[in-house]
Amino acid sequence: MSEKKRRTDQPIDQNGRPYNRLLLVFTMLVGTFSTFLTSTMLTTAFPTLMTSFNISANTVQWLTTGFMLVMGIVIPITGFFLQRFNSKNLYLSAILIFSTGTVMCLFATNFGMILAGRLIQGAGVGITAPVYQTIMTSIFPPSKRGAAMGTAGMVIGLAPAIGPTLAGWILMHYSWRMLFLSILPISLVVLIMGWFTLRKVLPTQKAPIDWLSVLLSVLGFGSMLFAFSSVGDYQWTDPIVYVTLTVGVIVVGLFIWRSLKINNPLLQLKVFKQREFTLSAALVAVSFMSMNGFTLILPLYLQTIRGETPLASGLTLLPGAIVIGLMNPITGRIFDRLGARNMSIAGMFLLTVITGSFIPITATTPVIDIVCLYTVRMLGISMVMMPVTTTGMNALPLNLISDGTVVNNTARQVFASMGTAVLVSVMSNVTMNNVPNQAVAKATPILFKKLALHANVVGFRYAFGIATLFAFIGLVMAFFLKPHKGAA
Incomplete structure (x- = not known):
């Protein structure tokens, strides 16, 4: 087979080396599915966790809202990561971050520890999701891109949908800790497989990041979420609610203003x-x-x-x-x-x-x-x-x-x-x-x-x-x- 024929039949990574696209997609599909599965798994376990840690519904919901908020904060930063770092190393690092959070949740002895683990999990998922979608868009020709994105969307949509049912079955037979223990082997397999099947498939450059925008987004959106989450324990007229909400709105406003003024915004508004x-x-x-x-x-x-x-x-x-x-x-x-x-x-x-x-x-x-x-x-x-x-x-x-x-x-x-x-x-x-x-x-x-x-x-x-x-x-x-x- 000629060199030209081989290059036509087999995709080439950014280092000019051929790779197996099917194995790369399968590895990322399994990894992304397992991480997105955890986004809703705990909803079924909330009553159990409320009893275990002696907390209210308003407190336990932070395990989901905090998870999603961290995802929302990390996703725009991932746009910078994709420009700067090797896509293979970035994805595997995200799975490692997610696994670290999972281990913390597994061995949590109090609510603060399991919440910290969930926030770390959210950071990992916030990286895997856009990396997965961007790679799926980039490695397929336009004629096959629709089917590829359909598969990507199905994984991201189906995993959170079946999470509560799977968690219900696990809780019926095991402790809530099994919700996290069952995910760890999958993450380990993805890390091992990914080392051999993933490749640098996206070009990189020394792209700058505006860390002040990162700080403003964390403080702004975090304050607003804290205010909304506090209403269950306090009242809208309580200073802890309206002060944090006001601060959040002002800081988010500053974040938007800065994003419109600088050349390298975190979000291209x-x-x-x-x-x-x-x-x-x-x-x-x-x-x-x-x-x-x-x-x-x-x-x-x-x-x-x-x-x-x-x-x-x-x-x-x-x-x-x-x-x-x-x-x-x-x-x-x-x-x-x-x-x-x-x-x-x-x-x-x-x-x-x-x-x-x-x-x-x-x-x-x-x-x-x-x-x-x-x-x-x-x-x-x-x-x-x-x-x-x-x-x-x-x-x-x-x-x-x-x-x-x-x-x-x-x-x-x-x-x-x-x-x-x-x-x-x-x-x-x-x-x-x-x-x-x-x-x-x-x-x-x-x-x-x-x-x-x-x-x-x-x-x-x-x-x-x-x-x-x-x-x-x-x-x-x-x-x-x-x-x-x-x-x-």
């Missing part, structure tokens, strides 16, 4: 000059606010109100997970025919109506009704995410595609973490305000138990109401997307 991209990014962010928070509080309802086991609550979410996994490739084909506007309007309408159907929920609502409603809800979400993201990216010029990806992923993670914090805070706050005082508990214990249960139900109703509001805002926004060119 000029992508928002494209109206369609701005609208799509906002729509996806609002959808994530509704989706992630809802997926977190539904297992809490099933276990604390209904007394379901972790496995049962996880299985309740499984049909919805299957639907979103199966629909991701299909929505791409439908998108080509109907366009993002029609699909997102239909999807957001389903999401709004079905989420609203959870508002009158009671302690005796049939589980089969919850399963069916949640499954249809995930169908609506699958009709929005990929089509709207794609139409936003298509609106950008080629030189801004990578910047648009970073901005989109960052907005999605930051708003998802804030949406989750808002829903849990509202649930906790409303429940606290409706629980009868201790005098009732001493006088009539049975009545107190009944009223306390009702207070918890009311808390969940308000949380579902806020999730419905997020979905309705998304529905309104969907009407402003441009009509499909093939539409009549």
Whole structure:
């Protein structure tokens, strides 16, 4: 075989050496799937962890919101890492960081230690996600790129969807520590495989990074999330809430101002000059606010109100997970025919109506009704995410595609973490305000138990109401997307 023929048949890395693209993709697929799996695995375990560490729902949700916020902060920095460092070493380093956080969670003896481990995990996942997506885009020719990105999207979408179900099964048979122990061998295998199968497939250069922007983003978004998360323990009028929220808004404003002024911003905000991209990014962010928070509080309802086991609550979410996994490739084909506007309007309408159907929920609502409603809800979400993201990216010029990806992923993670914090805070706050005082508990214990249960139900109703509001805002926004060119 001639040298020219060999180079045509086999991809070449940045060092001019041939590599096996299938093995490279498989390694990153397994690694990224395992890291994204942990983003939602703990939602089913929240009641168990609340008991183990003697903490409230408002505190335990930091294991998810903190994880997502760190992801949102690290993703834009990864854009710099991709320009500066060998993609092979960067991905393996991310898996090593993730594994370190997993070990900390496994051996945690208090809540502070497991939270620190989760934040470190979030940093690792914040690197693996954009590296995975960028490499998948870069190593395939345009004719095969659609299928490659469909596979990438399915992994990133399916892993978080099945996380709660898998965690429920593990908790049914083992300790919560097994949630982390089960992930470690996979990470070790990926590290070993990656050493031999991954390659430097992206060009590198000495790109500068603005560390002041990094500091502003951490302080700004961190303060805002802390404020939203504190509402469950305090009140909106408490200084610890409104002061940190005000500081967060001001610092984020400074971050945006600096990003628009300097030549090497952490986030290239000029992508928002494209109206369609701005609208799509906002729509996806609002959808994530509704989706992630809802997926977190539904297992809490099933276990604390209904007394379901972790496995049962996880299985309740499984049909919805299957639907979103199966629909991701299909929505791409439908998108080509109907366009993002029609699909997102239909999807957001389903999401709004079905989420609203959870508002009158009671302690005796049939589980089969919850399963069916949640499954249809995930169908609506699958009709929005990929089509709207794609139409936003298509609106950008080629030189801004990578910047648009970073901005989109960052907005999605930051708003998802804030949406989750808002829903849990509202649930906790409303429940606290409706629980009868201790005098009732001493006088009539049975009545107190009944009223306390009702207070918890009311808390969940308000949380579902806020999730419905997020979905309705998304529905309104969907009407402003441009009509499909093939539409009549």
